[in-house]
Amino acid sequence: MKGFIDQKNEQGLRKLEQIKLIYVHDILDCLEKDPSLVSILSNNLEISNEELYDKLGNVEGVNISFYDQSFDIIKSKILKSDKFQK
Amino acid sequence: MYIKKFNIDREVIFYMDEQLKEHRDSYYDVIVLLQDKKDVLEALPTPEYQNFFPLMEGIISRLVEECMEYQTLGNDKEALEIIRELQEKIELCKSEVENVKKQLADDNLVNQATYSKRRLVFAKTTYGETFLERDLKDIPPEYYGKVLSALDFLEFGEMKSNKEKVRQLTNNKKMFGLYEIKEFKIRLIYRVLSNNIVYVMQARMKKDDNALIDQKEVINRSRTTSDEYRQLKKIVQDPTECDMLLQENEIICCKIRQKLEENKRSNKGEKK
Numbered sequence: 001m002k003g004f005i006d007q008k009n010e011q012g013l014r015k016l017e018q019i020k021l022i023y024v025h026d027i028l029d030c031l032e033k034d035p036s037l038v039s040i041l042s043n044n045l046e047i048s049n050e051e052l053y054d055k056l057g058n059v060e061g062v063n064i065s066f067y068d069q070s071f072d073i074i075k076s077k078i079l080k081s082d083k084f085q086k
Numbered sequence: 087m088y089i090k091k092f093n094i095d096r097e098v099i100f101y102m103d104e105q106l107k108e109h110r111d112s113y114y115d116v117i118v119l120l121q122d123k124k125d126v127l128e129a130l131p132t133p134e135y136q137n138f139f140p141l142m143e144g145i146i147s148r149l150v151e152e153c154m155e156y157q158t159l160g161n162d163k164e165a166l167e168i169i170r171e172l173q174e175k176i177e178l179c180k181s182e183v184e185n186v187k188k189q190l191a192d193d194n195l196v197n198q199a200t201y202s203k204r205r206l207v208f209a210k211t212t213y214g215e216t217f218l219e220r221d222l223k224d225i226p227p228e229y230y231g232k233v234l235s236a237l238d239f240l241e242f243g244e245m246k247s248n249k250e251k252v253r254q255l256t257n258n259k260k261m262f263g264l265y266e267i268k269e270f271k272i273r274l275i276y277r278v279l280s281n282n283i284v285y286v287m288q289a290r291m292k293k294d295d296n297a298l299i300d301q302k303e304v305i306n307r308s309r310t311t312s313d314e315y316r317q318l319k320k321i322v323q324d325p326t327e328c329d330m331l332l333q334e335n336e337i338i339c340c341k342i343r344q345k346l347e348e349n350k351r352s353n354k355g356e357k358k
Contacts (some may be wrong), residue, residue: 022112
């Protein structure tokens with residue numbers, strides 16, 4: 001039973017890492033399409049560009065909220081962007 | 087052309103909305119699998135982020151839905167085990183939400199005002215020096231007297247009747263849980279650790295010309311100290327560890343006061 005519980009927990013941890021990586025993939029995709037979002041994102045999160053790339057490059061130990069918030073910021077910036085207003 | 091552009095952007099936003107929804111649903115997929123309480127807590131959203139409450143509500147309601155579905159299966163042994171597991175997770179998530187709500191309530195100024203003396207714990211840099219001592223290097227010595235007054239007020243001040251001197255920083259959600267004491271141009275930033283224990287994070291001079299820089303400095307310090315603050319929140323729950331922490335900080339406080347007094351005295355242009 002304990003083995004099964006541990007296995008399920010391991011699965012959960014792997015899933016968590018996968019989700020963070022999917023977030024990172026989507027965030028990087030947006031940053032690649034519009035590089036001006038890099039500084040918008042780092043300014044909004046109050047971190048340096050280096051720290052932002054560190055967190056995008058290594059998801060271990062970074063809470064999923066960081067990526068959730070980042071994606072949210074990108075989404076709202078695109079929504080508020082000038083071209084959308086037009 | 088604009089209409090075409092508008093439609094493209096609408097598609098982008100719709101696509102991103104869907105992605106975000108999927109991402110958020112995945113919080114639940116992780117929580118359902120995790121068995122270790124510590125891992126579950128670490129996988130939950132953090133209270134500093136704006137989406138904490140809606141995300142937690144979403145996770146809890148999905149757990150409840152899942153639980154209700156299993157309850158329809160009757161007394162199946164396996165189903166009962168899953169129900170028990172889900173209920174534990176629901177309770178864990180609910181208690182996390184309650185803790186954050188309680189913290190918000192405990193931190194408020196009315197509660198702080200009920201203590202005639204507050205104990206000060208100073209935020210430290212990774213080199214072990216206090217941030218306050220480091221901040222003093224950027225403050226002209228003629229203002230040291232004001233820093234001392236701000237520390238005195240934080241320690242012994244009557245907060246209830248001094249609303250112009252102490253305020254909660256609410257103009258930016260990143261300043262969640264932060265308070266400011268005002269002494270002429272000096273600002274002392276702190277947050278509450280527990281009941282009568284406060285965490286002194288920053289002393290700085292107000293920059294008249296740029297409120298945004300002021301705000302950014304506070305937010306940056308809040309981020310830099312957030313890990314230590316979280317650790318200290320746990321330490322103050324343990325009476326023995328808390329006692330040691332307070333003793334250590336009593337000594338630090340004396341040293342800081344001494345330094346401020348010495349430099350204040352040696353400077354003739356002290357601000358009145």
